[in-house]
Amino acid sequence: MALDTYFRGNSQELEFCKKAGAGGNHLAAVTASGRRLAEKKELKLRSAELTPVLAEFKALPDAERRPPLEDPASAAPPNRPVPQPPAGGLIIRGYCAYTTKTENGKAAKATQFYYKENPDRWAAETQSDMLWLTEEEWKSFIPADAKPGSVSEVAAPIRERFFSTIGIDYMEGSVNSLPVRNSTMTLTVTESDAKGVTLRLDGYGHMGQPFAEHDRNKSNSRGCEIRLLGKIHYNANTRRIDRFDIAGTGQAWGNKMEYVRREVRLDEYPWTYGTACELVTGTSAIDRIPPYNLLHYGSAGPYFKKGK
Amino acid sequence: MLTAMKLNRITVCVVWIFAGGSFPAAGAEERVAAIPESDLQSLLETLKPQPRESPWREIEWVTNITEARRRAVAEDKPLVIFTAADGSPLGRT
Numbered sequence: 001m002a003l004d005t006y007f008r009g010n011s012q013e014l015e016f017c018k019k020a021g022a023g024g025n026h027l028a029a030v031t032a033s034g035r036r037l038a039e040k041k042e043l044k045l046r047s048a049e050l051t052p053v054l055a056e057f058k059a060l061p062d063a064e065r066r067p068p069l070e071d072p073a074s075a076a077p078p079n080r081p082v083p084q085p086p087a088g089g090l091i092i093r094g095y096c097a098y099t100t101k102t103e104n105g106k107a108a109k110a111t112q113f114y115y116k117e118n119p120d121r122w123a124a125e126t127q128s129d130m131l132w133l134t135e136e137e138w139k140s141f142i143p144a145d146a147k148p149g150s151v152s153e154v155a156a157p158i159r160e161r162f163f164s165t166i167g168i169d170y171m172e173g174s175v176n177s178l179p180v181r182n183s184t185m186t187l188t189v190t191e192s193d194a195k196g197v198t199l200r201l202d203g204y205g206h207m208g209q210p211f212a213e214h215d216r217n218k219s220n221s222r223g224c225e226i227r228l229l230g231k232i233h234y235n236a237n238t239r240r241i242d243r244f245d246i247a248g249t250g251q252a253w254g255n256k257m258e259y260v261r262r263e264v265r266l267d268e269y270p271w272t273y274g275t276a277c278e279l280v281t282g283t284s285a286i287d288r289i290p291p292y293n294l295l296h297y298g299s300a301g302p303y304f305k306k307g308k
Numbered sequence: 309m310l311t312a313m314k315l316n317r318i319t320v321c322v323v324w325i326f327a328g329g330s331f332p333a334a335g336a337e338e339r340v341a342a343i344p345e346s347d348l349q350s351l352l353e354t355l356k357p358q359p360r361e362s363p364w365r366e367i368e369w370v371t372n373i374t375e376a377r378r379r380a381v382a383e384d385k386p387l388v389i390f391t392a393a394d395g396s397p398l399g400r401t
Contacts, residue, residue: 001371001373002370002371002389003371004391004395004397005391008373009373009374017373025392027389028388028389029386029389030386030389031386032380053388065384069377072374097355107355108354125357125361126355200345225340227338229348229351245348247343247348249343249351276351278352290399291399
């Protein structure tokens, strides 16, 4: 079970979390009643740590392993319900990674480490975040008269949501959104027939502070620029978008340590990063994780703004 | 003394300003080069997580506590709870 502990659920679920000690950033093993297992050990998702947990669990009496559960109907509703994707909307997963260049000048994923001087350093993994679009928003991508070559600008609220949230470098995890200083995002119809419409997306965004070498360690100096290229396909039979692929390459700068404690110290300045986006179905729990900046600790104001 | 070339430059500049032109906004210069269309697919594949990069992502996580507890009882299994305090551990955190 994966849990954002700001959203622990209804009264029964909250009580379970308290009993299980499920809070903060960690892993815990428990029974369905909330009894802790391997309480004094640091748990990791490795068989070396999990095998003894299973043995401890199996040694418990049946009543402990399979306790009667409360009737969910008697629970008080959550104070803070988990936001759900908009009905009929699109769920896009974005990935963020540091990049480097190959000998032929192409972007490649860079291997970086948290605390690289530390012998116990660990590799920085590709990060991910979500982008939600309402039905009205994604439908605005499809021109009424979709002739090859026709060009349209993506509405400002969508453009700014993209660039400020999943268009930035968020490799250090919980970094807030950056305001968009300047951006473009255009859609060009490349193919249109009875089966559907194919669009090419071109975009460029300037976020946060402009680049200045001497501001490297100043607070509030974070900034980045990213260029986007994408392909979107609208399926006329299903009347849904069935492809939403966007790739971006960018540069980022400023005080990386402003919001976070996990450090990836980069030699290159400004450093380079990239983003890749794909459509997900929304059928699994991991697909329905709310976008980071939709939540109350987002900093870009309302997530779904209106306007053209 | 103004040369003919300088006068031409001034004229062009004056005409441009009266025609409503504006200098690019500060910071509007683009630092990042264009992405060739032929690179789109390889770039997408490069930037997404690589096989075995994050095996924990391949677990079918449950995010609803009531559902997880019900399944733990039905399947006679313990629960592993993966928590984060500033975002879902499955997202940006």
